[in-house]
Amino acid sequence: MTDTGVRETSAVTDAAAMTPARDIRPPRRPGGPGRVRRGFAQWAWGLAGLLVVVLVWEGYKLLGPADGVVVGGARVLPRTTDLAMPHVWEMIGRLAEPVTRSPSAQPLWLVVALAALTTLGIAAAGWLVGVVVGVGLALVMQRWRIAEWGILPWIVLSQTVPLIAFAPVVKSWGSRVEIGAFEWQDWMSVALIASYLAFFPIAIGALKGLQSPDRIHTELMQSYAAGYWQTLVKLRLPAAVPYLLPALRLGAANAVIGAVVAEVSTGLQGGIGRILIQFAGQASGDPAKAWGPIFGAIVLGLVAAGSVALLGVILKDYRRTEEAA
Secondary structure (H helix, E strand, C coil), X not given: CCHHHHHHHHHHHHHHHHCCCCCCCXXXXXXXXXXXXXXXXXXXXXXXXXXXXXXXXXXXXXXXXXXXXXXXXXXXXXXXXXXXCCCXXXXXXXXXXXXXXXXXXXXXHHHHHHHHHHHHHHHHHHHHHHHHHHHHHHHHHHHCHHHHHHHHHHHHHHCCCCHHHHHHHHHHHHCCCEECCXXXXXXXXXXXXXXXXXXXXXXXXXXXXXXXXXXXXXXXXXXXXXXXXXXXXXXXXHHHHHHHHHHHHHHHHHHHHHHHHXXXXXCCCCCHHHHHHHHXXXXXXXXXXXXXXXXXXXXXXXXXXXXXXXXXXXXXXXXXXXXXX
């Protein structure tokens, strides 16, 4: 072998020695132990937060003044009497007792659950309407910049309208709607008000997601001669998923809030908003009972927002991270 061949062989050997070894280990599966630990950690932190709320409640009830904390003639913290602040175990125990003293009365938890299901159905209808309207507005605003300039300020301004005053107006307008055999129902007014609160975060989140692709990606689609619809389906909609999922969860929670407030304002029977008012009027004689619908409304909001997690499972390939709208 010549000197030149020896030098070339030595150079190749040195280069191979300096090159880091390729990692031949199999890729880590996304559903491995790390993901399970994160899931347990999330549940643990949630339970810890709930425990802190209970401890603060009971601690203030134990140590706080009976007449509450008054500053400058204004009460800034509530009274600690059993009428104003029942013990946590009393409120939970009251759920298992009959709603009234009648022998045939149903337990309080069942009455609250049935009312919550009614409100959940109405809120779901409002949420679906909010999704259609919010995503539709986002598509229009993303397609035409002048539409974004003209529509977006009005979308933001719409959320400043007092909902408790707006609900009776919607019910009054709806009662005048008659199209052939179709007749407007009271629950439709409640669903419309729920959609009114739900569409705002969905529209903002969808718009931000549709505008999230980098310019280099849109130019790449143009180099492939892709039209608007192809770019929308293959680039913008997948890129919008991490922004849209949190917005959908927030919209679901807003739909529940809108449905409960609308039930209170319109007087719709059967929902959890109605029994909130009804049981609050009985709080002087049965203070723990009034907290049953409040617990039901909290669980209802969690269920509504958690249901959107099913979409996250379906769209798991597009939601490696989630971005706040």
